Amino acid sequence: MAPTKRMLYSEEAMEAAVKAVTERKKGMREAARHYGVPDSTLRDRIKGRKSMRKIQRTALTSANESRLVSWLEESARRGFGRTKDQVLNSVQEVIRDNNVPTPFKEGQPGDKWFQGFLKRHSKSLSIRTPQALGSQRAAVTGGKIRGWFRTAHAEITKENPDVLNHPERIFNCDESRFQLAGGLVKVLAPKGDKRVSSDARHA
Template sequence: MAPRRLQYSEEAMTAACTSVSKGTGLREAARLHGVPYPTLRARINGRKSIRKMERTVLGVERETQLTDWLEESARRGFGRTKKQLLSTVQNCLNQKKETTPFKDNKPGEKWYRLFWQRNKEKLALRTPQDLGSQRAAVSEAKIRNWFAKAKEDILAVDPSLLGCPDRIFKCDESGFQLGGGVKRKVLAAKVDKHVYQVSNDIHQQVTVLVCGNAAGELQAPLLIFPGQRFFYDPMEGFPEAHFAKSGNGWIDSEIFAKWLSTGFVPAVAHLQKPVLLFADGHSTHLTLAIHEICKEHNIILYQLPSHSSHIVQPLDLTSFKNLKQAWGEEVMKFKEENSDTLTKQNFSKVFRKAWDRRGHDGDVPKNGFKASGVVWYNYESGSHVKI
């Protein structure tokens, strides 16, 4: 069994050192302030010139980054778990190709316990209040609480944000099926109960990330294609859009971080800071790397309540609804006018037409923010009739 260690704070040790400097004996100072005598003696003799934390595997700077990230994540609604913390440390070490005593560079229980002890004055374990495990559980009281908390947090950072809709953004992503389109009723013989339509059998999708502000301005979309190798230009027909790729066509933390750096940050460079960016609670939206990007560029990344896109998520309420409708119509036109099926190679051309029809309508995102109520952090300003 490991020897029991006396628990004490850095403040207590500092007070004991001060007492000794004023003439109190070492043993008496240790007893009065509840610190170990050998440790106090070593501190007085100068043998502990650096804090214990500085001799950890990660060092002071990176542990400070971690604690800042954990605090900020929880405050913005993206609370991280123990498992996510350990995986984040592992990813950071692997990316920097560092060699550590950890197995596969992933810290274990001992590191976590010591990390907790070193930072227990800043961190605490909390059980988050669930805003609904499913949409049916999203109550009016929970949504009201979210609005009140969001308003309190934003006012604490910059009260001027309340009156600046051009600095309040929301990003959201949705999948667009290749070969898809809105199924419309067709005329057929009355005796035929079942009719068919030739369709593309490629069950893939391109994920589209859309970002707009409460003033009605939309940024160029991000198109995330499935696959890794392209022998053609997938952005042909829509070069203004941003491009990304992943194995399944879905967004991940690296793609979101890159879009944040190369897409969002340049697009808001002319605006007063900070700017506010709402996102859903997906795990890709607040890794340590994303936290550092937001911190560097003065971006407040804030989570909208989970499972509530039908109530308070601005782009879900209007922008994607209109864009999906235009997309379905353009796919139908494409099929009528071409013998080709809709593939990754011609996706951008077709999507551009839908984007130009519905994507640039400034009233669409503006109305979405108004319907959700998040522009003024006011539940009463929204149209929450669906709760």
């Protein structure tokens, strides 16, 4: 018989699931799915039976993971999508600053923790390949473009009121020959976002 796959979850997640069921806010299966805990273990907890399964604590508490998710979402929306390595380095700093005991080498989680983190927050985050845009271009909106043209029009006409009446005297230049966003790597971004950009580059 193939070995069963052990689910990774935190004690805080289990306690939250128990509370949701006992307060009749969620059904058993819904709470287990929402908090990422085994429904059989949740059922045992509610019935007062001690589970034989050993809980594997996550590196961060549920609250800290929620803050990490919010930071990743906001970073991506600002054009600074974070890579896997950047996430692991950030978690290492939190663990080190708070003296959190972990089995990780030098306090940094590895691929197993990262995959578990993605699974726990699969409704919020996904791994994406960003567009080849720098953060400045990623932040451009229609309103900003119209504002730029208004400012440009005012500045040009102030210097030479007649120049805009002669389009043959206007030349367009862009940054096509300048590499603003280097070799892009995959980043974490809010699930469903249509535009994903990043300043992250290959080392």
